[in-house]
Amino acid sequence: MADLDDIKDGKDWGEDRPVDTSRFFLKGGANHDWGMKARLAKIFRPETGRTVMLAFDHGYFQGPTTGLERMDLSIAPLAPHADVLMCTRGALRTVIPPETGKPVVLRCSAGNSILTELSNELVSVEIEDAVRLGAAGMAAQVYIGAEYEHKSISNVVKLIDAGTRYGIPTMAVTGVGADMVRDARYFGLATRIAAEIGAQLVKSYFVDEGFEKIVLGCPVPIVIAGGKKLPERDALEMAYRAIDQGAAGVDMGRNVFQSENSIGMLKALEAVVHGGATGQEAYELFRDTGQNVAA
Numbered sequence: 001m002a003d004l005d006d007i008k009d010g011k012d013w014g015e016d017r018p019v020d021t022s023r024f025f026l027k028g029g030a031n032h033d034w035g036m037k038a039r040l041a042k043i044f045r046p047e048t049g050r051t052v053m054l055a056f057d058h059g060y061f062q063g064p065t066t067g068l069e070r071m072d073l074s075i076a077p078l079a080p081h082a083d084v085l086m087c088t089r090g091a092l093r094t095v096i097p098p099e100t101g102k103p104v105v106l107r108c109s110a111g112n113s114i115l116t117e118l119s120n121e122l123v124s125v126e127i128e129d130a131v132r133l134g135a136a137g138m139a140a141q142v143y144i145g146a147e148y149e150h151k152s153i154s155n156v157v158k159l160i161d162a163g164t165r166y167g168i169p170t171m172a173v174t175g176v177g178a179d180m181v182r183d184a185r186y187f188g189l190a191t192r193i194a195a196e197i198g199a200q201l202v203k204s205y206f207v208d209e210g211f212e213k214i215v216l217g218c219p220v221p222i223v224i225a226g227g228k229k230l231p232e233r234d235a236l237e238m239a240y241r242a243i244d245q246g247a248a249g250v251d252m253g254r255n256v257f258q259s260e261n262s263i264g265m266l267k268a269l270e271a272v273v274h275g276g277a278t279g280q281e282a283y284e285l286f287r288d289t290g291q292n293v294a295a
């Protein structure tokens with residue numbers, strides 16, 4: 001029944017409390033739609049504006065990469081310790097229990113292998129399947145300066161357009177071919193192009209010189225890949241330097257799942273990314289956790 005008695009003066013209109021117009025916690029995100037923001041808030045912790053993503057999508061072009069031979073054994077137990085999972089739909093459907101409840105950034109490009117030209121990719125997932133899987137985000141490579149640069153940009157543009165229709169953010173991954181230069185100038189170019197074509201977040205590699213300028217020149221959040229396996233101390237120091245210079249998190253694979261203590265690495269990365277730990281402090285935490293201690 002209509003509540004006619006409620007139409008009266010004296011309600012709390014909060015005249016003394018202006019509406020919050022700060023709009024959004026993430027760089028470049030203030031003008032996104034509600035669904036897009038909600039998904040980005042699953043990928044990045046709103047308290048810190050950062051994320052620890054676990055990447056295990058390598059098999060889509062590398063096959064059974066070391067550490068990913070049996071993802072049900074090596075990766076599924078790590079899921080609770082990461083903020084986000086980044087993987088293919090094949091890995092998701094076959095080894096990750098839906099009850100895990102972690103947001104997923106879905107690898108949505110494929111079409112090559114380590115035996116052929118890496119930049120020759122296509123969009124490998126229809127938007128309907130990303131929606132069906134409940135993806136928090138989609139990801140594909142831009143190969144700037146590579147043979148199939150144009151095609152790879154076109155792939156990411158298609159995902160961005162489809163994702164924008166459904167409120168799903170797209171992460172452009174700055175792919176590097178086997179013999180491409182990896183310096184600040186290159187990643188500055190690649191990350192900026194990715195953001196300008198509309199990617200809501202960008203994945204880059206860390207570079208020793210000039211990483212802060214890559215971040216400053218990119219109007220959306222950047223997360224870093226780990227690259228080849230390093231000694232844990234070095235990987236954590238790299239993560240610390242990236243965060244210190246403005247990265248919004250990490251999307252690491254081999255430096256986590258190829259470690260003898262993957263859970264310890266995820267905990268140490270969390271300390272750096274969300275807890276303000278230095279590389280050294282995080283390494284001490286890593287050492288103290290022992291081998292794959294789940295607690």
Ligand code: 5RP
Nearest residue numbers: 055173225226227252253254
């Ligand atoms: C490959 C990717 C990987 O997800 C990325 O390289 C992260 O893994 P790693 O930390 O092992 O480099 O995007 O194209």
